[in-house]
Amino acid sequence: MPDSSAPISLSTDGLSLGTHIIAEFYGATNLSNTEDIRREMIAAAEDAGAIVLDACFHGFGEGHGVTGVVVLAESHISIHTWPENDYAAIDVFMCGKAEPERAITYLRRYFSPTDVETKSFRRGEPGQLDTAVCD
Numbered sequence: 713m714p715d716s717s718a719p720i721s722l723s724t725d726g727l728s729l730g731t732h733i734i735a736e737f738y739g740a741t742n743l744s745n746t747e748d749i750r751r752e753m754i755a756a757a758e759d760a761g762a763i764v765l766d767a768c769f770h771g772f773g774e775g776h777g778v779t780g781v782v783v784l785a786e787s788h789i790s791i792h793t794w795p796e797n798d799y800a801a802i803d804v805f806m807c808g809k810a811e812p813e814r815a816i817t818y819l820r821r822y823f824s825p826t827d828v829e830t831k832s833f834r835r836g837e838p839g840q841l842d843t844a845v846c847d
Contacts, residue, residue, distance in 0.1 A: 729836030730787060730807030735816050737802065739826030743795035746771035749778050753789055756818040762786045762810040786810040800825070805835065 742748060750769040757764055762784040769780030777793040787805040789812075794800070800823055806812040820828060 728834035730805060730834075731812050732803075732805040732833045732835050733812050733816055734831045734833075735802040735804070735819075736829045737800040737820070737823050737825035738828070739798050740793075740800045740823040741798070742823055743777065743793040743798070743800055744771070744775060746778050746780075749791065749793070750780060752819065752822045753780060753782050753791060756815040756822075757782050757784055757789050759818045760804075760806060760811045760813075760815040762789075762806055762815075784810070789815055807835070 742752075746769050750767055753769075754764055754767055763786065764782055765785055766783040767780065768783075769778060771778045775795060777795055779790075779792045781788055781790040784806065786808050788803070789805075790803045792801045802816070802819060804812040804815045806815070816830065
């Protein structure tokens with residue numbers, strides 16, 4: 713297992729410290745079971761090659777949504793669900809060699825949305841920074 717205390721270097725694109733993906737899952741399923749969502753979010757992070765440091769999830773009761781975050785050595789992955797609207801808002805930020813796109817692909821399989829919108833941002837472009845390290 714990689715050392716979770718070591719600084720993370722440039723992302724795999726070599727152009728930034730990391731990639732931040734904002735995803736909106738419409739027509740999604742499996743949106744209200746807190747433990748299942750926690751398990752799948754952790755699995756998505758691991759599938760992307762990230763090191764899981766901690767996870768905190770909260771369910772708002774039967775038939776209601778879940779909010780949660782998985783803290784990574786490479787940053788984080790978070791979710792907020794609205795089962796009454798068949799909607800999930802997902803945020804994946806990873807640096808180093810982790811592949812955030814893999815996390816999104818993994819979560820698409822679990823939540824089975826009918827429509828997905830994503831926006832991807834490069835974070836910490838080296839030309840704008842004094843150092844190329846993501847702590």
